Amino acid sequence: VVLHFPLTVVGAIVGRNFTEEYKPPCRTNKVPREIPQVTSWWKHPTLQLFMAGFLPFSAIYIELHYIFASIWGHKIYTLFGILFIAYILLTIVTSCITIALLYFQLAREDHAWWWSSLCNGGATGFFVFAYSIYYYLHRSSMDGLLQLSSYFGYMSVVSFAFFLMLGFIGFFSAFEFVNYIYGAVKTD
Amino acid sequence: MIHGDVFRSPPLLNFFCAMIGAGAQIFFTLLLLLVAIVVGAFKVTRRGALLTNGLLIFTCCAFLGGMISGRLFKQLKGKNWAWNAVFTASIFPVPLGIVFMIVNTIAWSYNSTAALPFLTILVSFFFLSSPFVMTLILFSFHLVNCLYLGGSSFSINGCWCNSWKKFY
Numbered sequence: 001v002v003l004h005f006p007l008t009v010v011g012a013i014v015g016r017n018f019t020e021e022y023k024p025p026c027r028t029n030k031v032p033r034e035i036p037q038v039t040s041w042w043k044h045p046t047l048q049l050f051m052a053g054f055l056p057f058s059a060i061y062i063e064l065h066y067i068f069a070s071i072w073g074h075k076i077y078t079l080f081g082i083l084f085i086a087y088i089l090l091t092i093v094t095s096c097i098t099i100a101l102l103y104f105q106l107a108r109e110d111h112a113w114w115w116s117s118l119c120n121g122g123a124t125g126f127f128v129f130a131y132s133i134y135y136y137l138h139r140s141s142m143d144g145l146l147q148l149s150s151y152f153g154y155m156s157v158v159s160f161a162f163f164l165m166l167g168f169i170g171f172f173s174a175f176e177f178v179n180y181i182y183g184a185v186k187t188d
Numbered sequence: 189m190i191h192g193d194v195f196r197s198p199p200l201l202n203f204f205c206a207m208i209g210a211g212a213q214i215f216f217t218l219l220l221l222l223v224a225i226v227v228g229a230f231k232v233t234r235r236g237a238l239l240t241n242g243l244l245i246f247t248c249c250a251f252l253g254g255m256i257s258g259r260l261f262k263q264l265k266g267k268n269w270a271w272n273a274v275f276t277a278s279i280f281p282v283p284l285g286i287v288f289m290i291v292n293t294i295a296w297s298y299n300s301t302a303a304l305p306f307l308t309i310l311v312s313f314f315f316l317s318s319p320f321v322m323t324l325i326l327f328s329f330h331l332v333n334c335l336y337l338g339g340s341s342f343s344i345n346g347c348w349c350n351s352w353k354k355f356y
Contacts, residue, residue: 080226114198115198149294150291153287161280165211165215169211
């Protein structure tokens with residue numbers, strides 16, 4: 001904590017000073033355009049969120065089981081090479097699904113993509129939390145308020161970490177994608 | 189065509205950049221940690237080694253997180269960037285601390301041996317961590333103040349400002 005805070009501030013200063021002025025490929029209009037109503041049910045953002053979470057989650061599902069068993073059970077985790085591969089895989093899958101969903105979203109003229117790309121990327125965090133509930137109910141023999149509170153307290157933090165991390169991946173790939181496609185667009 | 193609207197800055201820009209920065213920090217932490225394990229930089233089987241090294245890397249990655257957050261914040265033409273740095277630094281550790289407090293309180297009420305005693309928490313929180321953090325926060329802000337706004341609230345720190353200004 002002691003080092004963490006000043007380092008962040010120093011990083012922010014460095015990031016601020018060594019950034020050239022960002023020139024987006026297109027000018028921004030003065031007045032925000034109206035976002036059209038969602039027409040069909042399969043284009044709904046909630047469903048897209050579900051889809052965005054489900055695919056990366058299925059990529060790490062097996063690993064998650066072992067990790068849970070080693071953290072909350074009595075197993076010892078040794079498969080770090082496989083975990084590393086799973087991590088890379090998770091990154092790739094998340095960025096791909098975010099870009100795909102971003103494309104659909106832009107195609108239906110919804111331009112509020114910043115937060116939605118973050119949430120689409122981070123949706124796996126909700127799945128991790130849901131899995132932790134499942135693990136608690138069916139795979140472990142924990143009971144009592146003490147274990148319940150510590151388990152769900154720490155699992156919510158871990159899920160939040162997942163959300164932030166994958167949100168970053170999702171946003172970063174979405175940002176690159178938007179820059180790329182709108183760099184190719186010829187305007188005025 | 190919506191090209192006129194795609195690059196409009198998002199609402200709640202400050203929180204957005206903070207979340208991105210914190211996410212980047214966690215991402216690089218896990219990446220470096222896994223690389224270190226795979227390369228064999230430390231023994232995983234030793235008790236607490238994973239956590240210690242993870243914490244170390246997490247702290248070092250704070251720099252990266254802050255950098256990415258500050259960079260994005262500037263690119264999106266954010267104002268009041270010092271708050272952005274504060275949010276970036278606190279958006280993950282603060283919930284973690286709150287959860288730890290709650291869990292520890294419950295464990296304490298159950299008289300569990302795993303719980304840190306209430307007094308220890310109190311002492312370590314108020315007498316160790318807070319003054320350090322507060323001092324460093326003040327120092328960072330003061331540095332920022334000197335560098336960018338040209339003002340200094342304490343006369344004794346004037347010498348720092350001058351040296352830093354020369355440096356820049």
